[in-house]
Amino acid sequence: MTGTLTIAGLGPGDDALVTPDVTAALAAATDIVGYAPYVARVRPRDGLTLHPSDNRVELQRASEALRLASEGHHVVVVSSGDPGVFAMASAVFEALEEQPKWQGLSIRVLPGVTAMLAAAARAGAPLGHDFCAINLSDNLKPWPTIEKRLRLAAEADFAIAIYNPRSASRPEGFGRALDVLNEAGCGERIVVFARAVSAPEERIETVRLREAKPEMADMRTLVIVGNSATRRVGRWLYAPRQAR
């Protein structure tokens, strides 16, 4: 029996944002591997084994998924959003590099609607012009690298999608990021705080950056800092297509 490994994105939360490709992969799976809250989004059924795991054990989880596939299982590794954006795909390829014996396995990556796209859609079109995405988690990169990227992104006049702005283990990073952006002259930029997009408890808030407070973000918030031209029209905001 030949196993398969599929690395799939479940989108931001609402089943109406899960692609048919991913739905079909879940229906064909024998095993679901992932961070517990994402595994919990998959409906249990006969013949399907769920393997929920804790946060911050990505490599271990990836190795488990590869091992199961090598034993003939049809494994789906689930991430929220898109699996390639600050999610499980990189971890699986890291694990694969460490274990060359698994490199012949049949692997597929199925894209999904990543958080910034869902958040942008609720707010209007803040990513309608050039933009960047920065993961504020400093578990895996030094803080000075994050600060440097924020400064260069401001200078490039990118809209900036900030993933993982805040967590209990590093509550101060996001406040420092706001300071960096204020110092870089972004105080008048419009910022979107998009919490739990597409879930019942969704909340969208927009403020000028100089008025933004660290506590406006939590673990379930995606932050989008508009570019210098981002403007409001009615309840919406958008980045004009034209640039200077």
Next chain:
Amino acid sequence: MTGTLTIAGLGPGDDALVTPDVTAALAAATDIVGYAPYVARVRPRDGLTLHPSDNRVELQRASEALRLASEGHHVVVVSSGDPGVFAMASAVFEALEEQPKWQGLSIRVLPGVTAMLAAAARAGAPLGHDFCAINLSDNLKPWPTIEKRLRLAAEADFAIAIYNPRSASRPEGFGRALDVLNEAGCGERIVVFARAVSAPEERIETVRLREAKPEMADMRTLVIVGNSATRRVGRWLYAPRQAR
């Protein structure tokens, strides 16, 4: 009768990448407005009027959609990929700003799988670390702005997704972009040329940037320039989660 305007993303091409949300909106529509090749992806049926239009008439198309909605139609404006990324959402909000009388209309933006996510999934996980997206079309922004952003993106060590690298009307831009990135020290970076992702004629090619040629891209190509740490494992490439 109260009309509605839905701005929807059809994903990169394959129906298996269209969200159920978008499928439902198309099923409830009376009118589909968009660039002809995207409108052609919607199945005709009784009660549905298709309004295909040419490229580069985004504002006019957006105004037509708003007018139809104001007359009571249920209009879906379709884009390829995600409607908020270098697509119709910004144009609709621009048109809305010009025509305040339409600002009371019921408007929704439905996200989709944008080209860079689909391209990244086919290649592995080149967007697994911080990245940016730059539209190389200079119809709406001056070339020096594009060049400046490329240089800053290289300095920030972002992976760089390049949309619209090349078209018949401006064949030389992409070659200049490659020159800028080579000069910025990115010659050893791995580049993905992803053409027609999820369509039958899909083609994925990876080379070092110093070996990349302008003619490797055409109108249907999405280019991803890896960051300095992006590496190969078997037939895949990925950006490690860890940064220096």
